[in-house]
């Protein structure tokens with residue numbers, strides 16, 4: 001048996017969570033992954049004690065309604081396994097909407113992950129260039145005030161936005177944004193939607209499309225804006 | 230018309246994960262390559278339906294046939310139902326997302342009477358006529374199955390076909406007949422149903438005429454044609470070792486009620502508790518061998534990754550090879566960090582050894598079901614356990630580190646007196662005393678005793694099938710009496726709403742004249758009655774009044790011993806004579822031994838089946 005040295009205890013997986021799996025909460029994702037890695041027959045390390053569990057750590061939990069091409073989890077192994085081998089086994093045990101796209105023994109910690117980029121697509125009932133312009137002005141404003149979820153406190157999320165700009169693509173407004181992913185100041189991209197919706201008069205359609213927006217997480221970055229890995 | 234589907238509203242409903250499908254191990258086939266599309270509907274939420282063992286088994290059996298594609302359908306929660314109605318979204322299957330009108334068969338699993346309004350709500354959401362007689366040629370065949378079909382009469386008029394008994398073989402026979410008739414051109418709805426009535430275990434309600442006496446009792450069930458059977462014989466699987474069992478399970482993304490491997494150890498029950506319908510209608514007992522069970526458990530573990538295996542049957546400790554089974558399972562489960570749970574332990578067979586095996590990885594409480602508070606009443610109901618059994622088991626549980634004990638009882642049982650009710654409080658107190666009798670260092674911390682009391686509902690095919698149900702006010706009086714008798718604050722008292730039990734009793738022994746009342750509720754938008762927050766007693770009473778139903782006729786009246794019963798049309802194996810004998814013994818306070826001790830000649834042996842005990 002190959003001994004696992006300190007730095008190679010955890011194997012990191014980067015995975016996608018697309019399509020209808022955006023409706024799976026973080027808690028359910030953890031539960032699902034637990035079963036996935038067990039049936040993938042990986043050399044898992046288990047916690048000691050009465051109720052042993054494998055050790056899984058996730059970076060920047062995703063909220064319901066957001067798709068992602070950039071999720072990370074670290075899993076502790078009991079012995080060395082080739083990353084490609086582990087990735088292949090896991091992928092055979094998941095559906096196409098959730099697949100590992102990279103596996104490696106990491107050098108970094110999840111606390112080093114500072115920024116994440118998102119693509120937010122809003123589809124209002126009627127669109128004109130005026131609306132796109134207004135969205136951009138709102139995103140560039142000196143203060144970006146939103147009401148915090150589950151409280152009535154107003155906060156300025158400006159410092160948590162690295163960049164954000166809106167363009168028109170067909171009948172939609174596409175916002176590309178890089179937002180804070182630091183655990184202490186994580187910014188949920190839903191706030192951007194909420195902000196544009198309330199201040200920009202977008203998506204006021206009472207019909208089926210009233211909730212029509214999509215959010216996709218694209219990339220993760222270190223503090224110096226190099227890509228996180 | 231807008232072409233809307235579920236996915237367009239997922240962002241605006243609670244728990245959207247219920248509706249997405251796409252689970253690992255779910256079966257996708259090419260719809261052009263199958264001859265029968267089968268929609269398996271569960272009239273409750275996804276979380277409940279996904280946990281149902283019967284559905285898991287039948288989904289697997291049907292999909293093993295290359296000509297059949299079985300998909301799953303669940304009831305939407307009320308917020309989703311509103312959206313579906315608002316935006317004209319039809320009910321659809323989880324796998325393909327196709328609406329139910331693209332299916333050949335639409336089957337409902339009827340697990341409890343309180344699901345009936347949900348069945349009708351789902352038929353409405355699918356756009357099908359509620360009444361079987363109103364359905365057009367191209368409407369799918371609507372099938373009912375599950376435990377409620379031992380008296381399906383209250384809902385019989387809504388179904389084209391009812392599957393009586395275990396479905397593994399008969400559902401495939403139905404699909405094959407359908408396929409054959411479609412191919413040779415002989416298919417019409419009525420020709421198919423007529424031909425299906427010749428299959429054992431198939432009941433076609435529309436092929437019988439029911440007449441009533443002046444006093445409201447049933448006069449006769451008359452088959453419309455000579456070739457239609459007078460009685461429908463329950464189907465069983467003869468050999469549990471060769472019967473099909475799933476090798477994989479559909480893996481839900483969201484948490485379900487029983488999110489674990491469920492291993493069915495045997496069918497039937499060797500006991501004969503006189504209130505228990507399951508104990509009678511699933512006879513005879515048919516066990517799986519240890520070898521089969523171990524193979525199935527390992528295979529399911531490999532294909533699911535679950536870390537818990539639950540050994541399921543009506544009374545797990547009655548499995549004749551339980552020590553051998555647990556030993557062989559523990560050989561690998563401990564190493565693989567898999568825990569075993571045994572949810573249906575009997576008080577009289579609980580042992581230190583069993584305790585060690587089950588608690589090796591799990592904490593949590595333990596449940597026992599003495600059912601009645603005095604030995605006299607326990608003898609009446611043939612619950613062959615004694616106070617000593619309970620005290621011994623509770624002692625084992627305490628010594629094994631379990632400090633939470635839950636005790637199940639029933640009130641309103643036949644011959645019950647106030648003394649029996651007070652006996653429940655006394656028994657619970659003795660459990661508390663047993664705890665304090667232990668030396669302090671040996672006691673587990675945090676004693677909690679819960680007394681959970683449900684109301685007796687007389688069920689078809691039990692020795693108590695003729696009994697009166699206590700009136701609502703009498704049940705409430707007894708509940709209050711017990712409440713005042715439980716003075717120890719370490720004992721928690723939980724009781725069921727007697728109103729639900731009353732409606733259950735009406736439906737359990739009801740006949741076809743109840744159907745309009747159930748349809749009335751469905752028209753009012755009622756569904757998910759099994760959920761406290763949606764159960765609407767007043768609306769049920771209103772429905773009965775509007776439809777000329779006297780609920781007391783089915784509850785506190787009691788049924789005459791020589792009366793034609795709505796469920797006489799079904800032959801479950803156990804004979805009426807046996808039930809009558811058992812009823813008489815109940816009134817004498819005489820018990821009946823289990824099948825393992827002595828065969829009492831219940832009649833279930835004539836159904837066949839590989840088993841140890843039937844004479």
Ligand code: SF4
Pocket residue numbers: 512513514824827828829830831832833834842843844
């Ligand atoms: S025939 Fe005898 S052994 Fe078989 S189920 Fe009936 S009572 Fe039990």
